[in-house]
Amino acid sequence: MIRYLFILLVLSFASVSCYRAEAENDQPKNPLDVPFGDPYVLYDKASDKYYMYGTGGVDNGFMVYSSNDLKDWKKEGTAYSNDQENAWGTKDFWAPEVYAHKGKYYMFYSSHWKDNPNNELENYRIGVAEADSPLGPFIDRSSGPIFDPGYPIIDANLYFADNGKIYLYYSRCCYKHAVDSEISTWAKEKGMYDEIEESWIYGVELASDFSRVVGEPVLLLRPPVSLDDKQSEWESRSVTSGEVNRRWSEGSYLFKEGDTYYMMYSANYFGGENYAVGYATATHPLGPFEKSANNPILQKNTQDGGIVTGTGHNSLVKDRNGATWCVYHGRTNKTGDQRLAFIDRITLDESGNLRVEGPTVELKD
Structure with a gap:
């Protein structure tokens, strides 16, 4: 009996030691071998796996990768394709996010809407597709986008509130949206x-069945x-550097901590070196939001001797051990122009300030 108890203690100690070692050395090697822009990671409790979706990897659709540990990723194949009866998008399939909800999986994404009587160059809207598995195939729930605000929109993000309400966030595109400002006057x-x-970033309540919006966007x-x-x-760096005549607020991601x-x-510009991430806070899902004085919290590190640029369009994922990670895309001067996925820890200090512990990079030989 004593021998049996001793063996159990040894095994328990070994298990705890392994867990601690894993927790102390769990930083993925960035950039990941995942050629995505706008990466989004879903932790699926049913399969106890992580799934990553993003822009790129397949024409007119979306790829999916899986992982057991956020470090090593397996290419699973096409999760969504517009080669289906209900497809409403024709090109430029961007920024997918997938949510597990009531036994199903829902992919929200942006694409160029085929209903384009004025032949607009940017006719983007947001749609939703459904699947029984995180791997897909995701099938469009209708033959059109969720709603038409009268201007092009991209970058859907959902927030499920404690009171049961669901909120949709999106970005109005720069296209044909000239705005007067002191930066505009300067330029x-x-x-x-x-x-x-x-x-500009907007928010609006979403119907519980994802079929329509409720009320007017804010x-x-x-x-x-x-x-x-x-x-x-x-x-304003994309303007002041002479890169392009556009300023963006896009790629929103909402979460709640305490009452905030x-x-x-x-x-x-998502295609340039100055792409960067900031944040704002509010006491209600629809604001008003106040931007943090610590912005940006994620940006290129070349000014400090690093090799990473173009860091942006992030999402967050909490791992099975309770740690929170910031998932985003970036480039390095060794990997070239291809956007690649990165994962770094994100923390919240006692004063409520966010901090991304990156960009980190450990290129493979």
Whole structure:
């Protein structure tokens, strides 16, 4: 009996030691071998696995990768394709997010809407597809987008509130959305651009069956109007560097901690080196939101001798051990222009300030 108890103690100690070792060495090697922009990770309790979705990897659809530990990822194949009867999108399939809900899986994504009587160059809307498995196949629930606000929209994100309400967040595209601001005036005076287009983040309640929105969308975040605004410098870098005549507020991700709602968002050109992430806080899912004085909390590190640029469009995932990770895309000067997925720890200090512990990089030989 004593021998039996001793063996159990040894095994228990070994198990705890292994767990601690894993917890101390669980930083994935960035960038991951996953060629995604706009990465989103779902932890699925039913299969006890992680699934990653993102922009790229397949034409007119979305790929899915799986992992047991957030480090090593297996390419599973196509999760969604527009080669189906109900498909409403024709091209530019972007930013998928997948949610487990009432025994099903729902993919929210952006695409170019085929209903385009005015032949708009950017005719983007948001749709939802359903599947029985995180691997798909995801089938469009209707032959059109969820709703039409009258302007192009991308980057869907959902929040399930404690009171049962569901909120949809999205970004109005820059396309044909010229906005007057002190940055716009500055750019005109410099002879750089005739106008500056902007994208803005909105929120709206979503029907419980995901079929429609409830009420009118609410403007939540937009680029700064004043040059004196503390956010103006970092959110305007794509303009001030001469990269493009657009300023973005996009890629929103909402979560709640205590009584505070945190909305993470990306600014600047997604294809450039200045893409970066900030956040804002509110006491209600529909705001008003106040941007953090610590922004940006994730950006290129080349100014500090690093090799990572273009960090943005993030999501968060909590692992099975309770740690929270920031998932985003970026580039390195060794891997080239291809956007790759990164995963770094994100923490919240006692004052309620978010901090991303990255970008980290450990390139394979």
